[in-house]
Amino acid sequence: MNASTIPLDALNAEVVAIFRNVGFSAAQAAALARGIVAGERDGCKSHGIYRIAGCLRTLKAGKVVPDAEPVLADTDGAIVRIDAKGGFANLAFVRGLPEFVSRTRALGMAALVVNDCTHFSALWPEIEDITAHGLAGLAMCPSYATVAPAGGIRPLLGTNPFAFGWPRRDAPPYVFDFATSVVARGEIELFRRAGDPLPDGWAIDADGNPTDDPDAALAGAMLPFGGHKGSAIATMIELLAGAMIGDFTSDEALDFLGSTAIAPRHGELILAFDPSRFAGGRGDPLARGERFIAAIADQGARLPGQRRHAARARSLAHGIKLTPAERAELDRLRRDGLDAVD
Amino acid sequence: MNASTIPLDALNAEVVAIFRNVGFSAAQAAALARGIVAGERDGCKSHGIYRIAGCLRTLKAGKVVPDAEPVLADTDGAIVRIDAKGGFANLAFVRGLPEFVSRTRALGMAALVVNDCTHFSALWPEIEDITAHGLAGLAMCPSYATVAPAGGIRPLLGTNPFAFGWPRRDAPPYVFDFATSVVARGEIELFRRAGDPLPDGWAIDADGNPTDDPDAALAGAMLPFGGHKGSAIATMIELLAGAMIGDFTSDEALDFLGSTAIAPRHGELILAFDPSRFAGGRGDPLARGERFIAAIADQGARLPGQRRHAARARSLAHGIKLTPAERAELDRLRRDGLDAVD
Incomplete structure (x- = not known):
């Protein structure tokens, strides 16, 4: 194995x-690392090693509790509630x-409500933990x-992620x-650094007018996907x-943080559905789902998650390729801890 | 009141x-009429009188049961299930x-599952029946x-409507x-009739290529809103x-019906949430919602439903204005019944 490949x-x-070196508890560190390794494993570099510095910045700014112990409330009907106690969402989930x-x-x-958590990265690892149970x-x-x-x-709005998962047997x-x-x-x-104009419909400037200037966009606002429907x-x-x-x-959340350079504090709502219960004896819902998913793939459309799962198979077989910059970043963060970030 | 205005x-x-004249039961007729009058009342002409002929066509094609009596199953946990027995969704809901x-x-x-219903019109009347309960x-x-x-x-996909409602006190x-x-x-x-080309991104032709030709689009497929996100x-x-x-x-559904000229048969999934239970003592969720909704309106963005509610206030005060064509359509449908439609 050469120096740029590392097993998971x-x-x-x-x-x-x-x-651990900067003060996260063993449980918090393990939950965070799992998310970051999942990002690297699945070829989502934007949710991998790249995110570690942001976690450290958030800690340095005093906006996340590194040794938070999430507290599960008594379940209320269909609502399961966990208070993250100011830690990252991962361990609470x-x-x-x-x-x-x-x-x-x-x-x-049922619903899982996570309160008082600090956001970390993507929602799909949580969704996969749900689908793994056939839900x-x-x-x-x-x-x-x-x-x-x-x-x-x-x-006014955030980039507000929305994630969905459907279980498959095979x-x-x-x-x-x-x-x-x-x-x-x-x-x-990235457009700003490259000096390129933004595509139409991405952003408005501080006066609310459409702009293709990245600087004006960063001083203004991004736009929702899909016009008024995505906004809704x-x-x-x-x-x-x-x-x-x-x-x-x-x-x-922005008022609380005062910056977009650190991870946002918020809550999270997750719903789970048991297909066998919802089907109520009207056929096998997973088999019906397979027929539908096959109909998407059969016309050449890409299935969501397809690229991630292909990357995952490669990573599991061959390890994760790191660029020299990523290798250096890991070493720097390990050596300098919170001094490595602003 | 002149001849073109009619009280609700x-x-x-x-x-x-x-x-009733074409054989719908009193209960089915009342539930359907409620939906159509709500469309007219709220200025949604595309969900008003215009829809009656489609209901009659669906009946004439033998694809809806006009005197169906929905059957409520025993509630299973959080799942309430009602079998519409092939009637329109409205009464089942x-x-x-x-x-x-x-x-x-x-x-x-909780979830309400409606099975074996024939689709009628918009979902917002159902959503408003839920928000009326503070949910x-x-x-x-x-x-x-x-x-x-x-x-x-x-x-492969339908136009698949997605509707959401949040209750407000005042x-x-x-x-x-x-x-x-x-x-x-x-x-x-409408573009086809006007002889106008379609905007970019609306449709593909039968070979899967982008098209601005309405005829080619009708023979091909429409596209989802918002690219791969709306498609997802x-x-x-x-x-x-x-x-x-x-x-x-x-x-x-299309295989079952063999036509897009009549109302689709399908099921429906509706979820309801009790904000007071979800808040779990962490403040007043409706007051928090008001603050957020005010922040949308304060920057001049239109609230969803705003036009409908303004039209509703006018309709409740002054009745509904009918064009001569609409007046004639009502008379024709009443007189000719199923003979009025193909």
Whole structure:
């Protein structure tokens, strides 16, 4: 194996060590590392090693509790609630999952509410933890205000991810996970660095006018995907996974943080459905799902998650390829800890 | 009052009479008329009188049961299930609503599954029946295959509506309801009649290539809103509100019907959430929702449903204005019954 390839276990150990070194508890470090390694394993570089520095920045800014112990509340009907106590969401999700799955099996459907968590990365790893139990899952959360509602002139919404998964018996689950903004903020930053104009419909300037200037866009607001329809979904996420669960909406999260350079504090709403209960004896829902998914693939359309699962198979077989910059970043973060970040 | 204005009650009686005349039961006719009058009342002409002929065509084709009596199954956990017995969805929803609301209050969240129903019109009236109880609601259903998945080449998805509502104490509810296709099929028909080319991104031809020719689009497929993200949501609706609940996906519905000229047979999935239970003592969720909704309106963005509610206020005060063509259509449908349609 050459110096630029690393087995998954070894990468996991390195990432855990970085987090432990700056004060995260063993449980928090393990849950964070799992997410980062999953990003690298699945070829989502934007959710892999790249994210470690942001976690450290958030800790350095005093906006995340590194040794938080999530507290599970008494289950209320179909609602399982876990208080992340200001830690990253990952550990809270893992700790709430058994009761969430159990409640979904008991009632056919349940909700997991995560309160007072700090956002980390993507929602699809959580969705895959749900589909692994043969359940369908839906997850959503606010972010911080960087997106204007359709017809609006200033940031109010977050990039508000929306993720869904459907279980499959003999294939990786059918999973999508996307920002409800046209693009992630990092995309606009890439255009700025390259000196390229933005495509139409991505952003508005500080006066609320359409702009193709990345600097003006960063000072203004991004736009939701899909016009007023995508905007409507982003507002639904603010209401259900912010106002309803007693947690920050995206504008409140930005007020609390004062910066978009660190991870947003918010809550998260996750729903799970037991297909066998919902089918109520009307056939085999997973077999029906397979027929439908095959009909997508048969016409040459790409299945969501397909690229990730192909990358995963390669990573499991051959390890993860690291660029020299990624290798150096791991070493720097391990050596310098919080001094490595602003 | 001049001949072109009609009070809501009088219009309702006329629409009921049309449906009774062709054999719908009193309960089915009342539920259908309520939906059509709501469309007219709220200025949604595309969901008003215009829809009556389609209901009659569906009956004439033998694809809806005019005197169906929906059957409520024993509630299974959080799942309330009603079999529409091949009738229109409206009556089934009304009959299932009390148990659905009761279950939502008991568990904090519940699902209403409607099976074997014939689709009628919009989902927002159902959503408003949920918000009227102080609950948040989410509704979705497949349609018939007229939309290609992103990256695909032929119809597989329906226009699959997705609707959401949030209750407000001192204002009409916050409600959106939209097709997950770029536009409704009727829009393309309007371009065809006008001889105008379609905007980019609306449709593909029968070979799967982008087209701006309405005829080629009608022979090909419409596209989902918002590219691969909107497409993903449309597929989620097929899986949750088709495969999962043991009912038709959109391609199966089209096979069953053999035509897009009549109302699609399918199932429907509706979720309700009790905000007070989800908040778990963390503040007043409706007050938090008001603050967020005000922040949308304060920047000049239009709230979803705002136009409908303004039209509703006018209709309630002054009655509904009918064009001469609409007046003539009501008379014709009443007089000729099923002979009035193909």
